[in-house]
Amino acid sequence: MGRGEKAYLDLCNHILTNGTKRDDRTDTGTYSVFGHQMRFNLEDGFPLLTTKRVPFRLVASELLWFIKGDTNIRYLLENNNNIWNEWAFKNWIESDEYKGPNMDDFGNRIQVDPEFNKIYEEQMEIFKKNILEDDVFAEKYGDLGSVYGKQWRAWKTSQNEVIDQLKEVIDSIRHNPNSRRHIVSAWNPEDIPTMALPPCHTLFQFYVADGKLSCQLYQRSADVFLGVPFNIASYALLTHLIAHETGLKVGEFVHTMGDAHIYSNHIEQVKTQMERDIRQLPQLLLNENKRSIFDFELTDFELKGYDPHPTIKAPIAV
Structure with a gap:
């Protein structure tokens, strides 16, 4: 029990002990190591961390957003999921149409200035209300550009054709399981300038053996405290869904990271988590009446x- 979660906690300890102190894009600062891998046996249970609560509903709704090929946060807000708000909000406050209080460097200011945090929360509520109620506003400021869902479902080629990578990889797993080309890439160099955030989880590959489906993710940039627990659960859920559709059992989730880092303002939180004992992993149940991953909704997961x-x-850090 907990071998995967122990690997995660070992990574946290490794970074705190051996990580290099580095500046970063967000001006927050990190402790970082380069090149790390963790393995999770999905037959042991669903790898949702137990040393802190990870909100499965947010993991699942974000994954469904990717699967739908959506890039607008309206769907997420409709499902009470706020994890992408800051990047869309940043587009609005940096536009000529924004007339509110100064929001420069809001990510850092909200941590040290309670009064500013109140103003920020007021502006964020205005922003979310506009996204949900104003179609024109939502189209202009809710869209994050050619991020994950677009690349997974509608990769645009130089010939102006569109490739549905996710659909093709499912067909490949079903009809050619021994292929070494079960790959989906989110890293499209041509589209990077149009993305609110270039993809952190850049490429994933599936592997079929002994009637089991395994998945390996390469993540170029891994926010170990906040992001990685989501990433583990998200790709484990994706593996379960595709195994379900293709009639396979689940195997392993292999998580390979490039820059694995802990932000300098997460150190105490990480230490708190490392002091906690690992508990029994939960079990994931899928709606057996649904076969295609493109038909699943939040109510189909238990x-x-x-x-x-x-x-x-x-x-x-934004």
């Missing part, structure tokens, strides 16, 4: 036996 330690809050 997580049984999830009894984690409490949530540990930390600021997100």
